Amino acid sequence: xxxxxxxxxxxxxxxxxxxxxxxxxxxxxxxxxxxxxxxxxxxxxxxxxxxxxxxxxxxxxxxxxxxxxxxxxxxxxxxxxxxxxxxxxxxxxxxxxxxxxxxxxxxxxxxxxxxxxxxxxxxxxxxxxxxxxxxxxxxxxxxxxxxxxxxxxxxxxxxxxxxxxxxxxxxxxxxxxxxxxxxxxxxxxxxxxxxxxxxxxxxxxxxxxxxxxxxxxxxxxxxxxxxxxxxxxxxxxxxxxxxxxxxxxxxxxxxxxxxxxxxxxxxxxxxxxxxxxxxxxxxxxxxxxxxxxxxxxxxxxxxxxxxxxxxxxxxxxxxxxxxxxxxxxxxxxxxxxxxxxxxxxxxxxxxxxxxxxxxxxxxxxxxxxxxxxxxxxxxxxxxxxxxxxxxxxxxxxxxxxxxxxxxxxxxxxxxxxxxxxxxxxxxxxxxxxxxxxxxxxxxxxxxxxxxxxxxxxxxxxxxxxxxxx
Numbered sequence: 001x002x003x004x005x006x007x008x009x010x011x012x013x014x015x016x017x018x019x020x021x022x023x024x025x026x027x028x029x030x031x032x033x034x035x036x037x038x039x040x041x042x043x044x045x046x047x048x049x050x051x052x053x054x055x056x057x058x059x060x061x062x063x064x065x066x067x068x069x070x071x072x073x074x075x076x077x078x079x080x081x082x083x084x085x086x087x088x089x090x091x092x093x094x095x096x097x098x099x100x101x102x103x104x105x106x107x108x109x110x111x112x113x114x115x116x117x118x119x120x121x122x123x124x125x126x127x128x129x130x131x132x133x134x135x136x137x138x139x140x141x142x143x144x145x146x147x148x149x150x151x152x153x154x155x156x157x158x159x160x161x162x163x164x165x166x167x168x169x170x171x172x173x174x175x176x177x178x179x180x181x182x183x184x185x186x187x188x189x190x191x192x193x194x195x196x197x198x199x200x201x202x203x204x205x206x207x208x209x210x211x212x213x214x215x216x217x218x219x220x221x222x223x224x225x226x227x228x229x230x231x232x233x234x235x236x237x238x239x240x241x242x243x244x245x246x247x248x249x250x251x252x253x254x255x256x257x258x259x260x261x262x263x264x265x266x267x268x269x270x271x272x273x274x275x276x277x278x279x280x281x282x283x284x285x286x287x288x289x290x291x292x293x294x295x296x297x298x299x300x301x302x303x304x305x306x307x308x309x310x311x312x313x314x315x316x317x318x319x320x321x322x323x324x325x326x327x328x329x330x331x332x333x334x335x336x337x338x339x340x341x342x343x344x345x346x347x348x349x350x351x352x353x354x355x356x357x358x359x360x361x362x363x364x365x366x367x368x369x370x371x372x373x374x375x376x377x378x379x380x381x382x383x384x385x386x387x388x389x390x391x392x393x394x395x396x397x398x399x400x401x402x403x404x405x406x407x408x409x410x411x412x413x414x415x416x417x418x419x420x421x422x423x424x425x426x427x428x429x430x431x432x433x434x435x436x437x438x439x440x441x442x443x444x445x446x447x448x449x450x451x452x453x454x455x456x457x458x459x460x461x462x463x464x465x466x467x468x469x
Contacts, residue, residue, distance in 0.1 A: 070165040073223045073403040099398075101461035104391040108152075108439070108454050111384055112145055112447075115440035121348050122368045123361035123442065137361055137442055144444040148451035155455030156462065163456065164403050167213075167220040174213035174245070177206035178252040194253045205445040207249050207258040212449055212456075214245050214262050215410030218269050223403050229273060242266025256309065257433035261417050268413040269406055316431035332357050333367035333426050344374030361442040363434050366426050381440070385419050395461050404460040411453045 120138040127136040163170070180186065180196050187195040187203055195203040221229075221238055228234045242263055250259040271280055298313055315326030322328075336352040339345070350371045353360045360368050369377050389412055396408035415438055422437045424430040436443055438450055 066165045069167070069220065069224075070161050073161055073164040073220060073401070077402065098462055099464040099466050101391055101395060101458060104388065104395070104454065104458060104461070107384060107388045107391065108451070111388070111439040112149075114381075114384070116142055116145065117347075118365060118369055118372075118440060119361055119442055121350070121372065122353050122365050125354050126359070126361070129355070140444065141442055141447065145447055145451075148448045151448060152451040152455035152458070155452050156458035158459060160404060160407060160456055160459045160463075163216050163407075164220045164223070167217040170213045171217040171241070171245070174206065174210040175248050177204075177209055178248045181206060181253050192254060194255055202444070205253075205443075207253050207255050208445045208449045210245055210249055210262055211258070211265070211414055212453055214242065214265055215269075215407060215414065215453075218242060218266050219403055219406035219410060222269060222273050222406060229270070230275065235270070238270055239266060255434075257421070257435050260433075261414065261421075261435075264417055265410055265413050269410055272406065272409050273402075312431040316428070319428065329357060329364060330426070330428055330432060333364055334428060336367040336371040337427070340371040340374040342375045344370070344372045344377060347372050363422060363436050363441060364426060365441050366422065366437055369440075381437075385415070385438075389416055392457055395457055395464070398464050399460050400463045400465070404463065408457055408460055411457050414453065415450075 116138060119141055120135070123137040124134040127138075128134040130136075177196065181193060185196050186193050187197050189195060189203075194207065195205050198204055218238060218241065221241060225234045225237070229238060242265075246259040246263040246266075249255050249262055274280070295313075295317070298310070298317075311326050315322040315330070319327035319331055332352055336350065336357070339352075350368045352371055353368050357364055357367065366378070366381070369381065373380070392408055392412040392415070396405045396412060399405040399408055418435055418438050421430065421433060421435040422441075425433055425435060436446055439447065
């Protein structure tokens with residue numbers, strides 16, 4: 001009898017030549033593969049230590065998250081417009097060439113120079129009385145403005161999608177900075193605690209950071225949500241973040257006017273991306289009716305209130321009755337505007353700035369401009385701001401993607417709101433709010449972040465491609 005020899009069963013793959021990739025095959029003589037081990041990879045049996053998760057892997061995950069945010073905002077298509085960049089007065093180059101908005105840059109430079117001249121004219125008397133140096137406010141504003149221009153040019157060279165990738169962190173930093181106002185680092189000026197102490201007797205107003213943080217973050221959220229932003233869930237999410245920022249400004253820095261601007265920027269950005277107009281018209285009608293009823297009720301019930309905000313409303317409703325107290329600043333400002341006429345008294349010839357209007361270089365600088373340069377000077381400022389807003393609108397309409405368009409729209413909304421509110425306050429159309437005039441009023445933090453916003457807008461304009469038509 002033939003003896004039987006038991007041989008292991010050969011698999012067909014063992015007779016073939018090996019390809020470029022090394023493969024592991026399981027024969028009858030091979031041990032059972034431990035659970036959790038991948039074919040062709042290293043075995044992770046019980047004898048091998050578990051892979052620890054350290055700060056390196058955490059940083060890698062964070063980096064992937066940032067890259068995912070950047071891809072999200074870059075994936076959103078540019079808004080469709082009937083107007084191409086080639087129809088701009090500056091767009092005379094060949095197709096495919098990059099664009100740069102020199103008109104916006106020139107308007108910003110002119111506004112800053114004009115603001116410095118009027119700041120010196122407005123503040124020289126008060127600076128000489130308080131500090132013994134009539135150039136005190138001028139030098140500080142000029143120095144900060146020069147630093148702001150450096151920031152603007154640096155920011156304009158950075159890809160604005162990077163801001164979208166870090167929009168969440170910028171938003172968080174703004175909230176933390178506002179919380180620092182309530183710590184020993186906070187500083188109180190004129191009865192308001194809104195600043196953080198910095199070295200060199202400098203201060204920082206975190207509410208200004210919040211404005212640009214909201215523009216960047218809400219724009220990112222709208223891009224991330226896409227069409228979900230039109231739903232109730234998207235609406236609640238967007239307005240929750242806007243309300244949180246506005247509430248932080250109001251509660252942490254006690255700044256109602258800036259809180260209103262922050263919330264208004266959120267509303268405008270949501271309005272721009274929403275396809276329907278009817279809900280917003282209904283909301284405006286209801287809000288206007290509620291405001292009229294509220295003012296009528298307050299005019300009767302708050303006559304003896306001690307709250308300073310309610311006192312401002314009382315003074316606004318009946319300025320003549322409180323001309324020596326609550327409405328003193330506004331009434332003196334109206335006198336200055338009226339005495340200026342059409343061409344004004346001449347540069348440097350204002351009398352209301354000689355200690356009559358307190359701190360006229362801040363939110364009341366427009367009345368001194370009207371007194372010295374007249375209605376002509378006020379119209380010149382309005383024209384400059386009109387050109388500035390037009391250039392921002394042009395950038396928003398021709399931005400290469402939705403995120404760039406929303407950022408330019410948010411900057412447009414910020415500038416427009418501050419200009420309109422400041423003019424309305426100094427002319428008595430609204431209660432006193434403390435809103436400054438962009439690029440012209442004194443304020444270091446405001447100037448730096450306004451110029452940073454202009455840098456972001458210029459950075460967006462660099463991405464516009466020219467087209468010949």
